[in-house]
Amino acid sequence: MQTRQIALRSIIAVVIVSALAACSSAPPAPPAPAKVADGVFVDSKGMTLYTFDRDTTPGKSACNGNCATNWPPLFVADGATASGDWSIITRDDGKKQWAYKGRPLYLWAKDMKPGDKTGEGMASNTWHVAKP
Numbered sequence: 001m002q003t004r005q006i007a008l009r010s011i012i013a014v015v016i017v018s019a020l021a022a023c024s025s026a027p028p029a030p031p032a033p034a035k036v037a038d039g040v041f042v043d044s045k046g047m048t049l050y051t052f053d054r055d056t057t058p059g060k061s062a063c064n065g066n067c068a069t070n071w072p073p074l075f076v077a078d079g080a081t082a083s084g085d086w087s088i089i090t091r092d093d094g095k096k097q098w099a100y101k102g103r104p105l106y107l108w109a110k111d112m113k114p115g116d117k118t119g120e121g122m123a124s125n126t127w128h129v130a131k132p
Contacts (some may be wrong), residue, residue, distance in 0.1 A: 030081045033074060033098045034105065034130075038115065041100065041130040046114025049074060049105045053126040059089045061097060061104045071119070071127070073097040074105040105130055 034041040034049055041049040050071065054062040063071050068091075076096035082088045087099045098105050108119030108127070119127050 030083050032083075032086055033076070033080065034100070036132055039131060040117070041105065041132065042114065043074060043107065047107050048111055048115070048117050048119070049130040050108055050119050050127050051103045051130050052106065053128070055104050058102050059087070059099070061089060061091050063104070063106060064092050070109050071106040072109065074107065100130060103130070
């Protein structure tokens with residue numbers, strides 16, 4: 001009888017510990033929209049990302065129209081969610097763009113291959129590679 005009680009208590013303890021462990025694990029954070037390569041943020045294709053000094057209003061891009069043709073925004077894929085330092089802003093045209101620590105992120109149309117950083121310092125030094 002004692003052996004049976006010990007076995008039953010052991011099973012109950014295992015069930016409780018397992019239930020507590022399952023409750024304590026947080027869901028994984030969504031993947032970041034960019035990664036770091038050579039000390040700067042790059043998109044999924046390895047293309048350098050940039051910030052614009054004229055983006056001074058939090059949550060708003062100052063680069064629209066022709067500017068956005070030369071400096072394409074880092075658009076948000078459908079269903080993506082923000083997490084941590086990554087946020088999603090709504091552009092003037094209603095499209096969604098990624099921002100890091102509140103700074104909207106862009107590509108440079110003249111960067112031709114992964115690793116290019118030809119946009120650094122453009123337009124009177126108002127464009128800069130995005131860094132973590």
